[in-house]
């Protein structure tokens with residue numbers, strides 16, 4: 001575990017902009033700030049002044065001081081807003097090191113915040129997710145976690161478990177009073193709570209890491225045109241010759257704020273040449289691995305058996321039937337059991353709706369997918385398993401043991417009972433400056 005006795009500093013913003021911010025945290029913040037900054041120093045106020053080394057001015061800066069415990073880390077902290085060049089930043093780093101400060105390790109600011117009770121573990125991890133989340137909805141989910149909603153939900157479950165354990169304890173001490181114990185239904189209830197949380201978890205993961213869409217269909221139906229329309233860019237080659245796309249063409253986008261990874265594939269049919277055969281094999285694999293499949297059907301052509309085959313292959317997957325080329329449609333077949341979208345890449349009809357329906361399919365618009373973090377998911381699974389064991393325990397002692405295990409698995413999410421090395425591992429994943 002990193003020591004919090006030293007005063008640390010780190011660049012908190014990328015270099016290259018007009019201004020860069022350097023963060024400082026620890027006991028020496030105030031004396032060092034007094035020594036190197038000529039401006040006024042007052043809690044939580046930003047002042048203009050010179051950064052000096054002895055008498056020598058180094059940069060014209062703004063600085064703000066935060067008095068402990070009212071700071072991000074809970075320690076005395078300062079932020080120096082310096083000019084954003086590498087050379088100036090290096091000079092400031094040197095100056096800070098000469099004054100006995102040391103560079104922060106990755107995540108060290110947030111680790112100190114955690115150690116000083118400024119945030120719980122789920123909030124710390126949300127900070128990290130927020131730094132790394134790209135699309136808007138993911139950021140919203142990370143924010144939700146940051147405000148402690150996950151913490152509250154887990155806490156409620158922990159409370160229930162503690163109550164059950166107390167009841168079991170009482171039963172052991174006063175067996176006579178516990179004849180009609182209703183412990184088991186309570187354990188079932190907690191198990192259900194956790195299952196509910198887990199069922200939202202995948203949704204949370206989609207929000208954070210995005211999901212994959214495979215665009216599949218027979219040759220020349222307009223798959224590559226669809227990819228291009230969805231990303232508003234001429235990414236894939238489009239021709240009127242069947243068999244244009246051979247390899248998988250990939251592109252990233254965001255639909256309703258959810259990150260999406262799109263894969264355009266080779267048209268599925270009985271291929272004769274070798275390259276096409278390989279392309280079709282890859283297309284089949286892409287369809288298998290995708291979270292969602294677009295089954296693309298050409299409305300200007302009669303319905304054909306190849307499409308029938310793809311439809312039966314994707315029966316058990318999340319899929320959207322995309323009826324293409326609506327501008328020259330002959331007739332529109334019906335798919336009563338599927339999500340259907342009628343589009344034209346020529347007129348743009350249906351493209352926006354397709355994006356919305358796709359996002360809705362993985363992340364229904366309420367923000368209930370609050371678990372976005374793989375570590376949380378594995379802790380919940382461990383708790384679920386222990387609860388499952390508790391339900392079939394041979395006696396109350398064994399049940400209590402299983403319940404304790406469930407409790408400690410949940411504690412690993414909120415930080416109530418986390419092992420040192422788990423904490424260190426979490427904070428090491430942060431970037432320096434956080």
Ligand SMILES: Nc1nc2c(ncn2[C@@H]2O[C@H](COP(=O)(O)OP(=O)(O)OP(=O)(O)O)[C@@H](O)[C@H]2O)c(=O)[nH]1
Nearest residue numbers: 219220221222223224225240243244245267325345
């Ligand atoms: N009228 C009309 N033509 C379209 C539409 N979408 C695609 N096309 C035309 O259909 C032909 C095939 O389009 P592609 O996007 O290359 O089709 P594909 O499914 O990727 O074809 P392969 O890569 O060969 O499997 C091209 O001539 C496109 O211009 C549409 O919405 N309306």
Ligand SMILES: [Mg+2]
Nearest residue numbers: 223224244245
């Ligand atoms: Mg193509």
